[in-house]
Amino acid sequence: LTTIHRFCSQSGCPDGLQPVAGLVQATNGDLYGTTGGGGTNSGGTVFKITPGGTLTTLYSFCPQTNCTDGFGPNAGLVQAANGDLYGTTNGGGTNNSGTVFKITPGGTLTTLYSFCSQSGCTDGAFPEAGLVQAANGDLYGTAEYGGAKANANSGTVFKITPSGTLTTLYSF
Numbered sequence: 001l002t003t004i005h006r007f008c009s010q011s012g013c014p015d016g017l018q019p020v021a022g023l024v025q026a027t028n029g030d031l032y033g034t035t036g037g038g039g040t041n042s043g044g045t046v047f048k049i050t051p052g053g054t055l056t057t058l059y060s061f062c063p064q065t066n067c068t069d070g071f072g073p074n075a076g077l078v079q080a081a082n083g084d085l086y087g088t089t090n091g092g093g094t095n096n097s098g099t100v101f102k103i104t105p106g107g108t109l110t111t112l113y114s115f116c117s118q119s120g121c122t123d124g125a126f127p128e129a130g131l132v133q134a135a136n137g138d139l140y141g142t143a144e145y146g147g148a149k150a151n152a153n154s155g156t157v158f159k160i161t162p163s164g165t166l167t168t169l170y171s172f
Contacts, residue, residue, distance in 0.1 A: 004053030013038030015057055016045035021076035021130065023049075024085070026105060032085055034073040043071030043092065046085070046103050058107035067092035069111050070099035075130035077103075078139070080162055086139055088127040097125035098143070100160050112164035121146035123168050124156035137162060140169075147171030
């Protein structure tokens with residue numbers, strides 16, 4: 001076993017802490033991942049690390065008022081066919097119920113969707129898991145809470161286009 005990076009080795013953990021999800025190796029050969037906490041704003045990070053151990057923090061969540069970009073990216077990333085990486089945050093966003101985001105391999109982050117945008121959170125809330133990309137190009141995922149069934153609040157399955165149009169496919 002060779003440790004190539006120890007998180008939170010500096011005061012304030014600017015490189016992040018709590019990397020609970022797996023890594024994805026992008027087509028450029030670098031590995032990309034998330035940390036659920038730490039970063040310059042304590043909202044978690046997206047990072048890349050070379051196989052040799054050089055870590056670069058690409059984005060620190062929660063620099064915006066009320067964390068509208070999201071916080072707590074606990075799930076891993078997926079590299080889509082367009083080369084961008086996609087992921088979810090479990091909190092933050094416009095409605096403080098999590099987000100779907102895309103980030104370029106160079107670190108430009110775009111929030112694609114903020115959950116609980118619909119009355120009663122029928123679109124879902126607090127996505128914990130990562131996304132997968134289907135052959136049709138759309139991304140699919142789950143949200144832990146919300147949904148359209150009366151008093152259920154038991155989560156959803158959704159699809160989202162790479163440009164950010166979300167459709168709830170199923171409410172638990």
